[in-house]
Amino acid sequence: MVSRELHGERLREKNFLYTVLDLPIFATEAEIKERHRALSLVFHPDRQHDERLKEIAKENFLEIQLAYEVLSDPFRREIYDILGFEGLEIQFPNNLKTLPVDELRPALRGYFYEHRAQQLQSQIDSHATVVCSLDARELFYDGWHARDWVTDLSERLTATRMRILSLRHTFSRHLGQQTKLQVISRVGLPVDDEEDQDTSLDPGRFTLLRGNISGVITHRYSVTKQLQVRANLMNLRSLSVSWMHTDKLNILRVSVPLQLSPVFPPITLSFRRRLFRNSLTLGAVDCVLNQKGLPAVNIGVTNPPVIRKGTTFASGWDAGFNLRGRMPGPTTYFQWRAVLLPLSMILKIGSEFSFLGGLANTIEGSWHSETEETDISSAVVWNHDGVVLRLSVTHLGQTFVLPIRLSDENLSYLVILATLAQASAFALAEYFFLRKLRAKTRTIRREEHEQAQQDQHSQRKAEAEAVIKMLESAAHRSYETEKGRDGLVILEARYFPIEDDGIPMPDLGIDVTKAVQALVHNRQLYIPGESSKSLLRGFYDPLPECSKCLSVRYEFRGRMHYAEIGEHAPLVLPLESHLVEHMDDKWSKPNVPRWYTTAVPEVPVFDNSR
Structure with missing residues (x-):
């Protein structure tokens, strides 16, 4: 189970934990450990002296620790890759850890969907149904032409009758992750909607049905199989057992009553199957085998x-x-x-x-x-x-039915x-x-x-500015290292929105040069695709309703390069295709990033002009 002082929609973003460590989804265990160690030192709260920066550093530090805990565990990493962050909140059975990968993935999905269904059902564990009957036939019979319409209408309304036919109540409770108990009670007259009714009553009599209290226990002992036992609590000899198998294409159910009788008990067989892999069309066959008469067979197709x-x-x-x-x-x-x-x-x-x-x-x-x-x-x-x-x-599981x-x-x-x-x-x-x-x-x-x-945008902007301030030291070190060995130096990086017709809106963009320089390692930079760039450390979404673009001007081996990528495209630097062959005035300026005009106290200011 995941228990952290973290909340919000950021954790629900796809591959967010990989973004926290600035790693692709195919990162190795060694890369995960290395990035965790490096980022933990940068964002450790004890390294910050300002209280506001300490709180932001604490939040980033907790995200880094959570990402490492999940991605360094092969089983939890598999859960996260398949089900996302919601899957980490579920306690999976220990026997799933021993399954091979090709069996583990469908097992995780099946257990996850079953867990979600159980959560929805547990919100309202009590259901009631009231069935009434209104006899309005007198309203439409031919009336007596000799009497006036007021008398005729009055007598017709008087002859209209309403009565309660039945009251049904179902109580459900989960006995653990795999077992469910239901208790069903009924009172009223026999009607077509009643189930498991084993006696008939005199018309007009209102009484307890003989089979009015029954219990149902359902146990799912595997991802695809479950066993159900139904008993009439007023007649314990009336006991039935059902077994069901469910997978992506098939549903098979077998029901047998358990009776001490020399007569072969009736068996109910139900089979459902998807007829085509690329379609939801379902074929169904139901069969009741009974020695007392001919078997009942139902064949149907559902689209x-x-x-x-x-x-x-x-x-x-x-x-x-x-x-x-x-x-x-x-x-x-x-x-x-x-x-x-x-x-x-x-x-x-x-x-x-x-x-x-x-x-x-x-x-x-x-x-x-x-x-x-x-x-x-x-x-x-x-x-x-x-x-x-x-x-x-029907409202919140309570149903009122009125046939007229x-x-x-x-x-x-x-x-x-x-x-x-x-x-x-x-x-x-x-x-x-x-x-x-x-x-x-x-x-x-x-x-x-x-x-x-709006509130989230303001908060993200403040957090991004604070994170960039904390990244200044790492960015300076990366700049000095890369500059000293003629490596990858980020001159300017901007993250900006674009209109629907592709026209950029640079005035609404943000400067992310420091954040991008801090991601450079060993003369290389790789930012995975799929996830939004706004999830990167030091980034935020300047205009959520528009598409975004990231532009980077950088120097590699003393030569100018320029790259521009979309919101969900990966960024790999350096590439020969980014090389700028003809440099105009805007490229001939001193190749010192604008963000070095403000020095960081713990790093000496150095002169980059040559």
Whole structure:
């Protein structure tokens, strides 16, 4: 686990710990030790006498120590290279340290994603679902023409009934990193949504279900495999075991009830597989083997919506069929769904046809808040049994479900009316409430982001100036060494923003000559690419919303050179391609960097003019 007095977004930047030591990601252990020793001497807090400089030196010193602790440990370095800084905050099992590299990397990724899922689930470990029923059929029956409309409406409203069908509560708790416990309790009438129900009740009776309390223990004993045991706490003889294997392409699940019975127990087999390596299309086969009857088989294909960066619309579909001996018999189904990202909405349209039950259709729309705390959905379902409007609201894991029965017959005008009603409700909510809420949320986020950037910019600028002051001694020593052996001398280095059309903005740039000279070792300079140059010691981002460029004028073996690179490009000095063949007036000035006009007390001032 990482425990340091460090915080902020800098640690989350890609390859930041390598940038702290001024090393590429392919640096050797010897190079890491050498850079750690050299930088620790430069930024040791005890070498600073000013309190403000001591605090900045302390922060840089802690970053250097943290980088060395991580990169000098082969296992932790592998974690950092694969998962970044977030991976260092996780306590991985010790058995992963013995794995070879080709097995370690997928194992680290799998454990990391599982850990993140557990963290999200542990934020709310209690879920409840209330299912009610509203019988509104009387509202749409033909009325008596002989009575007035007030009496007719009053009697229709009086005949409308609402009742609670069920109440379900789930409590979850993690028993360590690999084991999870769930306790599920239910009370109410038997409805289709109930799971593991092993008894039927008389209609209209409100009582505890016999299987109303059950426990589920899930243990993941490896990255790809888990074991689950489910028990009815009111009937301990009802025990089932499930085993599941999951990898990048396949999901296999086997469920078997444990019963002391001479009859062969039913076995449920579920298999999921990605059909193509470059696609998320998933094939599914489910099979229930039972000696009491014919096996039930379900075969389906799922093509989920693919959401990429910058997309506003994505669609997917599900299709398949199942064979079962009980009602409603063999069934085939198809569902199309679309994701509207600007509206945070999902639309689903599906049909199902069974040989005994006929055709059933559904139209569903759901809205999800940007914080993922609230979900609201409504669906219209119609078949030969009638028309039902189903409403559902979920907030922080608490769900309220209200199915409204509109008719016992398949009436087209009710389907159209219910569909228009839910579409109109969403349109009104979008016009009067949701779009204003989104605009307000985005404005607040933008203002907070701009203020944070402004504060961060001021802080980074002050820190960079203080770091450059601490680097003056190292820069002087490097200059004297390189100048004495006709090596690499940095005359001027500037880090500046550029406009979208490539026009530089030098007035907004910063002078980083000292910082670059301090990076010179043995007549060479190498700054890795990929990471932002603003992460380098003595640098800061002068204009975050624009691209940046680094220009360096330097002297090598008495000859002038010039290099200019982009923000994420590597810099290697010296190179023959940087040689300036024709020197004009601006190059013929004395080759002494501007920053040597201010001497450092502990280093004698020397004359560079010749």
